[in-house]
Amino acid sequence: xxxxxxPPSMDCAEGRAANLPCNHSTISGNEYVYWYRQIHSQxxxxxxxxxxxNETNEMASLxxxxxxxSSTLILPHATLRDTAVYYCIVRGIIQGAQKxxxxxxxxxxxxx
Amino acid sequence: GAVVSQHPSRVICKSGTSVxxxxxxxxxxxxxxxxxxQFPKQSLMLMATSNExxxxxxxxxxxKDKFLxxxxxxxxxTLTVTSAHPEDSxxxxxxxxxxGIGMxxxxxxxxxxxx
Numbered sequence: 001x002x003x004x005x006x007p008p009s010m011d012c013a014e015g016r017a018a019n020l021p022c023n024h025s026t027i028s029g030n031e032y033v034y035w036y037r038q039i040h041s042q043x044x045x046x047x048x049x050x051x052x053x054n055e056t057n058e059m060a061s062l063x064x065x066x067x068x069x070s071s072t073l074i075l076p077h078a079t080l081r082d083t084a085v086y087y088c089i090v091r092g093i094i095q096g097a098q099k100x101x102x103x104x105x106x107x108x109x110x111x112x
Numbered sequence: 113g114a115v116v117s118q119h120p121s122r123v124i125c126k127s128g129t130s131v132x133x134x135x136x137x138x139x140x141x142x143x144x145x146x147x148x149x150q151f152p153k154q155s156l157m158l159m160a161t162s163n164e165x166x167x168x169x170x171x172x173x174x175x176k177d178k179f180l181x182x183x184x185x186x187x188x189x190t191l192t193v194t195s196a197h198p199e200d201s202x203x204x205x206x207x208x209x210x211x212g213i214g215m216x217x218x219x220x221x222x223x224x225x226x227x
Contacts, residue, residue: 042220
């Protein structure tokens with residue numbers, strides 16, 4: 001499985017855009033980039049995923065570099081409820097089951 | 113998004129007893145479910161991959177006889193922690209993969225405390 005590297009923590013002011021980087025330099029051509037977040041004592045919540053094109057949904061935008069070695073998750077107008085640990089994951093494939101392996105993630109704190 | 117329900121959300125049990133945790137996909141069929149364990153201030157650690165109608169695949173270092181996984185239907189997988197000990201106290205989380213798309217959705221987790 002391709003590994004990812006994320007900063008351990010970030011701070012962002014409420015109402016501003018939060019930009020969370022992720023490096024995945026060993027990603028292979030058929031692997032997607034997934035983003036999840038985990039609010040304290042809850043299960044992870046799916047945010048967005050992409051292969052090579054930029055993606056946007058009601059929660060966030062995902063920008064993937066042309067060489068696919070890194071990506072950025074953008075929360076356009078961060079709120080206090082966006083405080084969570086954000087995980088960038090590259091989907092691995094083994095024996096036909098596509099497991100999600102979590103790294104350490106980025107602990108994002110939104111400050112009032 | 114798709115809904116995955118996990119039950120119970122919290123359980124306290126005595127050492128030596130067994131505890132069963134259920135994971136249900138409520139509005140979709142999941143041929144594959146995953147079980148994770150998370151210790152305080154740590155990331156999720158994948159324990160096993162469960163496929164409907166077949167034996168689970170365990171990650172290295174996870175005892176299959178201690179953590180029994182059953183995936184009897186396309187909407188239900190269970191994890192049984194057998195002969196629980198205090199060191200098994202943890203946050204257990206299941207996820208179900210949406211067939212054909214690849215994304216997985218997660219249950220709300222089960223906080224297990226063994227006393």
